[in-house]
Amino acid sequence: MTTVLGTRALNRAALARQSLLERAGTPVLDTVARLCGLQAQEPQEPFIGLWSRLSAFDPATLDDLLTGRQVVRTHLMRRTVHLLTADDALAWRSRHGAMLRQRVLGVYRGELDGVDLDELAAAGRAVLADGEPRSMAELAGALAERWPAPGPRALGEMLVAALVPMAQLPPRGLWRTRAGVRNLPLSAWLGREVDPPAPEGTDPVGEALVRRYLAAFGPAATADLRAWSGLAGLPGAVAAVRGELVSFRDERGRELLDLPGAPRPSPDTPAPVRFLPAFDNAILGYHDRGRIIDDAHRGLSVAGERVVLVDGRVAATWRVDAGTVAVTPLYRLSRADRTAVAEEGRALASFLSDGGGDRVRVAASPP
Structure with a gap:
């Protein structure tokens, strides 16, 4: 099974x-x-x-x-x-x-x-x-x-x-x-030429892309690979390397492929707060972005909003306003989560200001 x-x-x-x-x-x-x-x-x-x-x-x-x-x-x-x-x-x-x-x-x-x-x-x-x-x-x-x-x-x-x-x-x-x-x-x-196209009937670059994509984004469906690359699913390349891969299903029944030795941590693994830039491929690299962002907020991923991950999921947006990292939650955060967001936000503010500032403002409630 x-x-x-x-x-x-x-x-x-x-x-x-x-x-x-x-x-x-x-x-x-x-x-x-x-x-x-x-x-x-x-x-x-x-x-x-x-x-x-x-x-x-x-x-x-x-x-x-x-x-x-x-x-x-x-x-x-x-x-x-x-x-x-x-x-x-x-x-x-x-x-x-x-x-x-x-x-x-x-x-x-x-x-x-x-x-x-x-x-x-x-x-x-x-x-x-x-x-x-x-x-x-x-x-x-x-x-x-x-x-x-x-x-x-x-x-x-x-x-x-x-x-x-x-x-x-x-x-x-x-x-x-x-x-x-x-x-x-x-x-x-x-100072080097672009690699020429592969001989007809072969796709070594496509096969390499499948392996590299799964290493960075897997487990994933072929639709996810297509969404990340913009290429038409690479069916021949996927078929060529399928024997190297392991297969899973998601809760919707989609087949997910992966490299056999790639990390698949326990779902209970703690996930720290992280601030992501606009258009980050951790979100855009999938057709099904539900693993990291709720459907209700999916539009943020293509609108250029910078987002904050709390417990591994998009929970807020952020921007720099007059030298302050301003965070706007998408839903009400617990006190512990607000503290963690503020702490990571201060580290980001320090990075952005070259160590000269650590101002963070977390909105009291979602918009």
Whole structure:
């Protein structure tokens, strides 16, 4: 008989894989790899995500990895900007190429009607061949005479997010730095070519993605894998590695796959308060987000709200207001939980202010 994993068991497994049960002592580069990258469309949010997961996180370390070209900001999973190791960005980009094209076309199909996308890609690469980083608007402007009809937004999005594997260059994404997006091809920035597509009929990258995803997010259904990656479920890759995996069911009867030796803590394992950044993949990395957020609050996960986990579940939102970490509960918290939220909030405030402040305000009651 297949073991059924309840919501709380799945919650604890997810928290363990995400280093949200206990802060890890692993190096930043290894952590970014283990998490399969961090959502990074808001440039400062990965710093908060890593602070919540690592026992001694220094933002300068991530800055050094970005400027040293060991991690990179690029469009990948779900067509969103992710912070990835250089190795993963180069290895995974070709496998995501068709999805990226289709997602941009889903927005701009009318504007791009009649545009030869291969010709557009070649023209974009020619513009960038001089090695000068360019904004999306600058790229589109350079091509507007050849393709005047689509408009700069459609041309730029298709080039930067889909046709040409791009890196968003520092100072974008550095700690406490505001900077616009300047793009270079990944190969030019990293000094290595993007891995070519696999021979037809094989999918080694897809198989690696299945294993890596389950290590960071499992146990999970194929729908969860699809929601995280934006790819069409990777059925061939899942079938190829199925013999390596173990199978469970959730309380709704869905099949969940996992790596046999991956951590699945007891549902009774205590879960500390954790502050998550906007768009954190601990939430967005699933189709069924019920393991960590109530259906009534699911919209928060795509609205850019920063959230607080209490007993492993989303229980509050938070923001920085005039130097104070302000927490708004989604439901009434016990006195013990309020104390724990305030304590973790003070640690976060100290981190955000470089040790110079620890002001926290927890709303007296939910809105």
